Amino acid sequence: MSDYTQMWANLELDLQAHDVLLGVLGNAYKDIFLTQKNRPQGMQYFDFVMSEVHGLRIKELVDARKEGRIVVGSYCVFVPEELILAVNGVSVGLCAGAEFYYEGAETLLPRNTCALIKSAFGFKLGKACPYIEACDIVVGENTCDGKKKSYEILSDLVKNFHTIDLPQMKSDSGKKLLKEEYKQFIKKLEEVSGKKVTAESLKKGIAIVNAKRNAVLRLAKLRKADPVPISGLDALLVNQVFFYDDPVRFTDSVNKLCDELEDRVNNGIGVFPQGTKRLVVSGCPMAVPNWKVPWIIETSAATIVGEESCVGERGTQCLTEAKGNTVDELLDAIVERYFQIDCAIFTPNPTRLEHIQAMVKELKADGVIHYGLQFCQPYIIESHNVEESLEKDGIPTLRIETDYGQEDAGQLKTRIEAFIEMLGHK
Ligand code: SF4
Ligand code: SF4
Secondary structure (H helix, E strand, O other): OOOOHHHHHHOOOOHHHHHHHHHHHHHHHHHHOOOOOOOOOOHHHHHHHHHOOOOHHHHHHHHHHHOOOOEEEEOOOOOOHHHHHOOOOEEEEOOOOOOOOHHHHOOOOOOOOOHHHHHHHHHHHOOOOHHHHOOOEEEEEEOOHHHHHHHHHHOOOOOOEEEEEOOOOOOHHHHHHHHHHHHHHHHHHHHHHOOOOOHHHHHHHHHHHHHHHHHHHHHHHHOOOOOOOOOHHHHHHHHHHOOOOOHHHHHHHHHHHHHHHHHHHHOOOOOOOOOOEEEEEEEOOOOOOOOHHHHHHHOOOEEEEEEEOOOOHHHHOOOOOOOOOOHHHHHHHHHHHHOOOOOOOOOOOHHHHHHHHHHHHHOOOOEEEEEEEOOOHHHHHHHHHHHHHHHHOOOOEEEEEEOOOOOOHHHHHHHHHHHHHHHHOO
């Protein structure tokens, strides 16, 4: 990796803390990803992206800003990348997947805040996330209470914060609210970028994001095969990189990977032996570098064949049907697409259940692990309904609650191994 010290210093990172973080991440990546057997060649691109995640990619963002493009950071799949691309902006997901500087975060937030929110605060306060420091706008969304209230504090810590209000019910008035909020977001993007969203620029943005979603959906379908051609860990990594990389380059790399996986499927080549127990993981999003649970599962004689998660199919499953020739008509199409996201903040939320059931059937999964982050009320409360309805259909389900720490890794492994063992006796 080149020397990016000056760039990080210009972004006012805490260089010492940042070095420690990169060291820990690099080692974890080696131990978890590079020790896997039979990895597809196409994963080399994603290894490279990860090795440069705070380096070359940040340099690209800094260069983009020099060329007059804006960088927009966000924490949720309700923030449409299509709109950001329509002002020639760059969209990035912000760091929220590791336990970092919680002692700082807990001076502003209650201890019983979910790991995702605490992590976002830890990275900002500990000055270790070059993404947030490279942003022209940081976008928060009113989803769960934790995010909603913590954004009131975060908005004072970043220079240009924009909040998108979100409906809580899938009603007509909810859809109107979403459209109104996206219009306000366009206004903000235009104001900061100095560029106008036009029907043409919006169509282009929609096409780029549709192509990106199509590529990951193609990958998702290839995981139906037994033996499975790619590990759940590697597929999760692709879904995580989805939020950071240049969208066109990412799409191209995923499609190349899929070409290789298609060959593997045709030749019966897999990463685990045929007949390995297959699991769907459902629940809270797993942001980089949150790999604990997938790693435990895939070193316990099972494989993950799908993620019902915002870092996975919940975030990517629908495309925008680019109907219309005006900004308003295209915005309607975008609202239709985003309104289908079945996050647990919605009440009631039956389509999420249907989606999990459909994934289990389609991917021929043997069971579901419901992954809840401690103190995440929406997903943990909804996990009751998920388990009940899946078990009613004869689909074994294990509910786990965890955080980003490693303290419970042994206990989780014991529970997950027992669950997988039980699947073997069904
Ligand atoms: S789980 Fe809900 S709040 Fe979190 S990223 Fe997904 S849609 Fe946004
Ligand atoms: S994991 Fe749950 S509590 Fe945490 S931000 Fe997401 S929805 Fe909110």
